[in-house]
Amino acid sequence: MRTYDADVCIVGSGPAGLGAAIELAKHGLHALVVDSNLSAGGQLIKQTHKFFGPTAHRGGVRGMVIADELYAEALDSGVEVWLDSEVYSVSSEMQERMSIEVLRNARRSNSCDTLPIFRCAIKAKYLVIASGASEKPLMFPGWTLPGVMGAGAVQTVMNVERVLPGERFLIVGSGNVGLILAYQLLQAGAKISCVIDSAPTIGGYAVHAGKVQRAGVPLITRCTIVKALGDNQVKGGQIARLDENCQIIESSVETVDVDTICIAVGLKPYARLASLAGCKFGYFPQLGGWVPLHNDRMMTTVENVYVAGDVAGVEEAAIAEDEGRLAGLDIVLKLRPDDVCVRSRIHEVQARLWESRRGPFSSDKHQAKKEIIGHWHGNVAT
């Protein structure tokens, strides 16, 4: 099996992975990014809307444009990027080197004979895991029917592949993902029956909720999906109101005429690689569930393994990018402990990260991140 050497291997080319790689490459290190997708940018490539926040945080720029900017910056800085490359194993070797085993061309080999699938290994001193998050499932009668889709899947086919997967939609979940998806579906010409949420209040930002409501889409709280109707594909959905004890009010069951049901009930860190690398985890529901413990510079409980972005707790893209930069900078500092400039850059990025979590929507995440850092100290000390 062919092997490749790198100073740092970064898994995932979303904002966190590219952020880390850019900092590493700008300091003259060989950063190799691997991503199983065919294009770089992670979830950013699906985000056709403009982001909030100050200009320093790329506020006012569309997510998909940020993906292009970061990718261009990475390539200009000398980052090596392997797309269509899936990490299937990782192990530690002698002299603290990681061996990351990768399947290349796993996707393209299906349709292209000149790009055969093969495996190879990357030998690197450090590993940065920026593998993002996966969607939380919701189980109800009919949930496996074609036409029931995760919100992320709908965004991919609609905004990346430019195919509308249905005509009439029911959206389950009123967090930002569900609300933004609703607005994007309207922009693409789809009809939305309603957005429902079992919670007593709307989960996402009022500004997103307002846009959807002004377009005439009902947002119904304390409401759940009972079942998806249809034999071979979704032909409708049954929804019902919930009482104070979250029990279905039988008299409120109604049928909505939809052909697609989008599940947007949240994300959880996709941390299987961190688990395989031996990182310790903690349970933090505010950040999506089980999260690899890390310190205030994104180092896990395994010394040469870092996490950044949604895999380290589900938050915003700007935070993911800064966490990636922080991980990259800390690795630079480990290799060059005397570099005063890197030290001050680390403090700058750390300050910006805590500042980004100051809003009322982020206070629970802020608290959870502090607890993670506390647990990390507890685990590393023992």
Place this chain on the structure above:
Amino acid sequence: MDDDLIVCRCEEVTVGDVKRAIEQGAFDVSGVKRRTRAGMGQCQGRTCETLIRGILASELSKRPDEFRLDTVRPPLSPVTFKTLAGGYDE
């Protein structure tokens, strides 16, 4: 929860199958996996692991977070033996 509902789509394991595994003594995700193959298919439990923790919690009257993440082993994604054996070389 209806026993006929599918929990693991890849291996077509139902809620009833998972409940029976728990009756037979499974007390964590691994135990359910070994008895039913839930989580051993194409997606390697990416979707159903959360659902199985939920069923375990309700059957055993515990909180879902009392069930740790299932042990992860390579390969993280399906690889054919041909590829593993180096069917192609660069």
